[in-house]
Amino acid sequence: MFSHTHGWVQNNFSKTLSLNDNWLFRQADKDQWYKAQVPCSVQNTLIEKQHLPDPYYGTNEKDLQWVENFDWEFKKVFTLSAQEIAFHSAVLHFKGIDTFADIYLNGVKIQETENMFLAYQIPVKELLRKGENTLLIRFYAPVNKLKPQREASGFEYPAMNDHREEKVSVYARKAPYHFGWDWGMRIVQMGIWRPVELLFFNKAYVDDYFVAQNHITAQKASVENQIEIMALQPINATIEVRCTIDKQVFSHHQKVLLNKGKNTLTIPMLIENPKLWMPMGWGKQHRYDFSVKVLEGKHLICKKHQKIGLRSIRLLQEKDLRGESFTFEVNDKPLFAKGANYIPGEILTTRQDSLYYERLFENILAANMNMIRVWGGGIYENDYFYELADKYGILVWQDFMFACTPYPYDAHFLQNIEQEAIYNIKRLRNYACIALWCGNNEVEESINYWGFERIVPKEAYEGFKVGYKKIFRELLPSLLQKTDPTKSYIHSSPYIANWGRPQSLAFGDAHYWGVWYGREPFEILDKRVPRFMSEFGFQAFPEMKTIRTFATEQDFDIESEVMKVHQKSSTGNDAIKEYMDMYYRQVENFEDFVYVGLVMQGEGMKKGMLAHRRNRPFCMGSLYWQLNDSWPVVSWAGIDYYNNWKALHYKAREAFAPIAVDMYQNQQNQNTEFYVFSDELQDRTNVFLNIQLISFTGKVLKELNEVVNLQANTTQLLKSIPMYMLVNIELQKNHFVKVKLIDQNHQVIAQDHFFFLSPKNMNLPQTQIESSIAYTQGKCILTLRSSHLAKNVFIEIPLLGAKFSDNFFDLLPNEEKVIEIIHPQISNENQVPLKIKHLRDTYQ
Numbered sequence: 001m002f003s004h005t006h007g008w009v010q011n012n013f014s015k016t017l018s019l020n021d022n023w024l025f026r027q028a029d030k031d032q033w034y035k036a037q038v039p040c041s042v043q044n045t046l047i048e049k050q051h052l053p054d055p056y057y058g059t060n061e062k063d064l065q066w067v068e069n070f071d072w073e074f075k076k077v078f079t080l081s082a083q084e085i086a087f088h089s090a091v092l093h094f095k096g097i098d099t100f101a102d103i104y105l106n107g108v109k110i111q112e113t114e115n116m117f118l119a120y121q122i123p124v125k126e127l128l129r130k131g132e133n134t135l136l137i138r139f140y141a142p143v144n145k146l147k148p149q150r151e152a153s154g155f156e157y158p159a160m161n162d163h164r165e166e167k168v169s170v171y172a173r174k175a176p177y178h179f180g181w182d183w184g185m186r187i188v189q190m191g192i193w194r195p196v197e198l199l200f201f202n203k204a205y206v207d208d209y210f211v212a213q214n215h216i217t218a219q220k221a222s223v224e225n226q227i228e229i230m231a232l233q234p235i236n237a238t239i240e241v242r243c244t245i246d247k248q249v250f251s252h253h254q255k256v257l258l259n260k261g262k263n264t265l266t267i268p269m270l271i272e273n274p275k276l277w278m279p280m281g282w283g284k285q286h287r288y289d290f291s292v293k294v295l296e297g298k299h300l301i302c303k304k305h306q307k308i309g310l311r312s313i314r315l316l317q318e319k320d321l322r323g324e325s326f327t328f329e330v331n332d333k334p335l336f337a338k339g340a341n342y343i344p345g346e347i348l349t350t351r352q353d354s355l356y357y358e359r360l361f362e363n364i365l366a367a368n369m370n371m372i373r374v375w376g377g378g379i380y381e382n383d384y385f386y387e388l389a390d391k392y393g394i395l396v397w398q399d400f401m402f403a404c405t406p407y408p409y410d411a412h413f414l415q416n417i418e419q420e421a422i423y424n425i426k427r428l429r430n431y432a433c434i435a436l437w438c439g440n441n442e443v444e445e446s447i448n449y450w451g452f453e454r455i456v457p458k459e460a461y462e463g464f465k466v467g468y469k470k471i472f473r474e475l476l477p478s479l480l481q482k483t484d485p486t487k488s489y490i491h492s493s494p495y496i497a498n499w500g501r502p503q504s505l506a507f508g509d510a511h512y513w514g515v516w517y518g519r520e521p522f523e524i525l526d527k528r529v530p531r532f533m534s535e536f537g538f539q540a541f542p543e544m545k546t547i548r549t550f551a552t553e554q555d556f557d558i559e560s561e562v563m564k565v566h567q568k569s570s571t572g573n574d575a576i577k578e579y580m581d582m583y584y585r586q587v588e589n590f591e592d593f594v595y596v597g598l599v600m601q602g603e604g605m606k607k608g609m610l611a612h613r614r615n616r617p618f619c620m621g622s623l624y625w626q627l628n629d630s631w632p633v634v635s636w637a638g639i640d641y642y643n644n645w646k647a648l649h650y651k652a653r654e655a656f657a658p659i660a661v662d663m664y665q666n667q668q669n670q671n672t673e674f675y676v677f678s679d680e681l682q683d684r685t686n687v688f689l690n691i692q693l694i695s696f697t698g699k700v701l702k703e704l705n706e707v708v709n710l711q712a713n714t715t716q717l718l719k720s721i722p723m724y725m726l727v728n729i730e731l732q733k734n735h736f737v738k739v740k741l742i743d744q745n746h747q748v749i750a751q752d753h754f755f756f757l758s759p760k761n762m763n764l765p766q767t768q769i770e771s772s773i774a775y776t777q778g779k780c781i782l783t784l785r786s787s788h789l790a791k792n793v794f795i796e797i798p799l800l801g802a803k804f805s806d807n808f809f810d811l812l813p814n815e816e817k818v819i820e821i822i823h824p825q826i827s828n829e830n831q832v833p834l835k836i837k838h839l840r841d842t843y844q
């Protein structure tokens with residue numbers, strides 16, 4: 001688990017001392033020392049101490065850039081007792097060093113580091129003394145450290161997201177997004193980014209414990225306990241493995257002679273009728289407590305625990321008439337993957353605390369998601385991320401950390417990658433949530449389709465392909481095969497590069513960027529349906545309350561300096577404007593531009609999610625780009641940096657509902673089709689389907705009732721009506737269709753409504769929303785009603801991160817809507833003002 005281990009954990013045979021407090025650091029060529037608490041980076045600590053300005057505000061980003069050009073030194077003095085010194089072995093454990101550093105203990109260099117994604121375990125028994133000990137870490141500025149490599153290569157790597165002219169990021173095994181991205185600011189950090197511990201032990205230590213899930217079915221789980229034990233001397237030991245759930249216990253004892261050094265043991269175990277771990281929506285996330293104990297006689301020498309969800313996850317890629325499937329099968333059932341791409345939630349990486357992760361997963365669950373892709377330009381996440389994914393049943397698509405550029409492939413670099421991959425595969429292999437390892441994000445696509453052959457010398461370009469094969473088709477899959485062979489691997493996302501090619505939709509996963517980069521209308525998403533959509537996206541500004549945290553009234557113009565610093569996509573603002581002209585009437589001011597943009601992003605992206613589910617089983621997943629932000633910025637995110645849901649996140653929640661309905665105007669057969677998508681594992685019989693054609697002023701023009709049966713875990717066409725029979729062109733302007741599914745207990749199990757035209761071609765009525773509001777401690781309840789349709793009602797409250805039960809919704813004529821808004825600063829005494837607007841209000 002990711003935690004700051006404070007204080008002491010003690011038994012007779014081992015002891016762990018946390019070394020996270022009371023560090024000092026300084027610019028290496030200056031005398032002034034600053035205090036620091038680990039985990040931290042130089043930049044983050046200097047910002048906290050106000051020696052650097054708030055990087056998010058205004059145009060401050062540029063004022064922090066100097067820090068990356070200097071070396072920095074960290075120092076810590078700690079005291080050891082005679083009792084600690086008496087332990088037979090001591091290991092310093094650095095869980096994360098960012099990135100290039102020399103580590104000294106009591107004046108002796110004990111380690112050179114060059115990989116942010118590795119942990120370093122250093123035996124230090126001989127160097128420790130009773131009393132004071134000193135750790136000193138010299139961090140080297142990555143830009144200077146890597147300069148010689150860049151110069152020697154003779155060309156510039158086309159790492160387009162690296163914001164500095166001299167692009168060194170590809171030479172560093174360091175979070176790519178630290179160097180900038182098309183949604184990210186640049187802060188090339190240095191520091192101790194994960195906790196530091198000093199571990200003392202006598203005799204032996206369980207170094208690693210893997211519960212390999214070789215074959216899991218509902219009847220039988222066949223697992224292997226793979227244990228690595230470091231022994232300081234030969235020991236006649238008994239190894240006890242136990243596995244418990246509720247009150248059931250499975251255990252196994254084995255006598256072994258442990259040799260001095262590393263010992264590897266494998267103990268098989270069979271569990272009858274296991275309680276399986278289920279993904280979100282399919283049942284409980286059962287987890288077994290596995291433990292291994294090493295005993296000498298009756299004395300416990302060392303032990304280790306793991307919480308294990310037993311499940312099988314397979315990625316099926318099977319040839320069929322239209323190409324090849326790309327289907328995740330969990331516990332032998334096909335799963336339609338619903339979710340988004342996750343980027344690191346902070347540019348200042350160490351600011352992400354457990355509260356951040358808890359909030360993140362709350363948001364993921366709230367939007368009915370069952371899969372998250374940890375995208376390859378960030379970090380291999382902290383353990384707590386995967387712990388929560390296990391706890392809640394969220395599958396994780398895990399990229400290795402390579403994105404959007406080719407990488408070097410010299411022997412030293414490959415060896416560095418090898419260590420990183422083994423470390424992270426081992427660290428994550430016990431988590432039930434890991435559904436897939438993927439070599440990289442868009443590296444193959446970048447090499448083959450982004451025109452690099454025109455900007456680098458021929459040999460360099462040929463080298464990109466050689467390097468690609470070595471890293472992503474040979475090295476990484478072979479390491480996975482050795483270390484965690486039951487996991488699936490694909491060499492890259494997308495699997496078949498380039499969204500312009502038909503193959504990209506027929507095989508593997510796809511990043512479809514025809515919407516946005518290709519300026520195609522959202523409706524294209526109905527046609528360009530892949531086997532699995534692992535990225536598609538559209539930008540929106542964050543709402544005004546977030547913009548106000550970094551900009552003032554004078555900056556409220558998309559072309560202002562401040563807004564440009566907060567828009568990193570070179571094509572961003574133009575694309576938003578172009579699409580707005582396609583779908584919406586002209587807006588008159590910045591605030592309305594922001595609001596309409598948010599609505600457009602949400603509504604447009606929802607079309608895509610529905611299209612993906614509608615095309616099941618051809619298409620078996622929909623992960624949009626992107627879930628979250630790493631600072632307050634204009635981006636493709638569905639949730640902004642301050643935890644405000646954009647319209648997109650509410651729309652995703654609707655589109656991803658366990659049972660959702662859909663209306664589709666099928667241009668090929670000229671029918672209006674009604675679909676139901678079910679992710680439930682049980683059928684539902686005798687469900688009422690109700691379809692109404694309603695005017696914007698609330699008159700029901702047509703109604704259809706039918707009894708239907710819903711099949712489990714599938715998509716079904718429920719009803720098909722010739723378009724002309726439902727509505728004529730004139731009525732399309734001011735009518736919508738409401739679809740409901742109601743069970744025998746009169747519970748609405750799915751509901752949605754659909755329009756025929758783009759908002760700019762609708763005759764939206766003027767209407768006055770009636771509202772009443774009641775404040776209590778921590779929340780307010782807002783009741784809304786309107787006689788006419790109020791489209792995309794937006795409730796604005798000047799409190800960052802306030803939670804709304806709904807927002808950006810259509811208030812249907814004469815239907816009451818009750819909205820709950822939660823924020824600790826709301827109370828009867830503090831009646832925070834609300835603003836309500838809807839789309840028609842933006843018309844002149």
Ligand code: BMA
Nearest residue numbers: 182183404441442511535625
């Ligand atoms: C994708 C991603 C990111 C990028 C996004 C938007 O394909 O993989 O690299 O931020 O597009 O351009």
